[in-house]
Amino acid sequence: QVQLVESGGGLVQAGGSLRLSCAASGRTFSNYVVAWFRQAPGKERDSVAAISRSGSNTNYADSVKGRFTISRENAKNTVYLQMNSLIPEDTAVYYCAARFLGGAEVNQDKYDYWGQGTQVTVSS
Numbered sequence: 001q002v003q004l005v006e007s008g009g010g011l012v013q014a015g016g017s018l019r020l021s022c023a024a025s026g027r028t029f030s031n032y033v034v035a036w037f038r039q040a041p042g043k044e045r046d047s048v049a050a051i052s053r054s055g056s057n058t059n060y061a062d063s064v065k066g067r068f069t070i071s072r073e074n075a076k077n078t079v080y081l082q083m084n085s086l087i088p089e090d091t092a093v094y095y096c097a098a099r100f101l102g103g104a105e106v107n108q109d110k111y112d113y114w115g116q117g118t119q120v121t122v123s124s
Helices: none
Strands: 002-007 010-013 016-026 032-039 045-051 058-060 068-073 076-082 092-100 118-123
Touching: 002 045, 002 092, 016 032, 016 092, 016 118, 045 068, 045 076, 045 118, 076 092
Parallel strands: 010 118
Antiparallel strands: 002 016, 016 076, 032 045, 032 092, 045 058, 068 076, 092 118
C-alpha cells in the first residue's frame, strides 16, 4: 500500500504558473505508476497526466498538452506537475493517484491509491 499527499495548490492569475507535488510513503515508490486527475465544481473528475514508473513515458490530456509537465524523482518519492500558462478553466481540485506496476494510463479506474487533493484556482 502507498499513501499520497498533494501540495502546492493555491490562487494564481491567468497566465501564471504553479507546481504541484505528490509525496508518497509506504511501499517502493518506483514500482508505482502515478497520475494526476482534477475535478472542477459540478463536473466529473478528468485525467490530466500520467507518468511511468521510471519516468521515461508520459501521457497527457489534450487540454493540458504543451502547458503542463509531469515528472518524478523516485529517490524523493515525489511526483510533480508543473503547470504553466494557466487559464481559468484549469480551476479544480487536483488529485494524484497511484497504481502498482502497469502502464502510464490516464484511465482513473486503473488507479487504486488516491490523495486528498489540493485546490488550484486560476483567476481571470
